[in-house]
Amino acid sequence: MIALIQRVTEASVRVDDETVGAIGPGLLALVAVEPDDGEKQTRRMLERLLGYRVFSDEQGRMNRSLTDTGGGLLLVSQFTLAADTAKGSRPSFTSAASPEHARHWFDRLVDLARETHPGVEIGRFGAHMVVSLVNDGPVTFWLHAR
Helix, strand or coil, X not given: CEEEEEEEEEEEXXXXXXXXXXECCEEEEEEECCCCCCHHXXXXXXXXXXXXXXXXXXXXXXXXXXXXXXXXXXXXXXXXXXXXXXXXXXXXXXXXXXXXXXXXXXXXXXXXXXXXXXXXXXXXXXXXCEEEEXXXXXXXXXEECC
């Protein structure tokens, strides 16, 4: 499982001119599921999302996690993160999970996140989404849970 996380002051997802998810300060996580992902990778990704220290402490150092701050978490499925871009000028998506597999494990990530952390919002799986964000820093990291 792959996640591109961005520390944000706010972020939202719109589908067909309807806001389907929005947060204030917290993390926007664009998430891709890979073919071999399962419970282990899903739990590890949630652990990383909630525990990764990207928020400033009193000294201005990135020492606080989403769990520490209680910020929002906006989870958005994005299979393109799993693309193979090594050759040519067009991405290959053979390294991304099938839509059925991806939906199952993305939904599982959402369920686990909602059981563990307040303020979890989501996009709409498989929809054309418009994601808006204000990146705070900017702070952006690529996480991989294997």
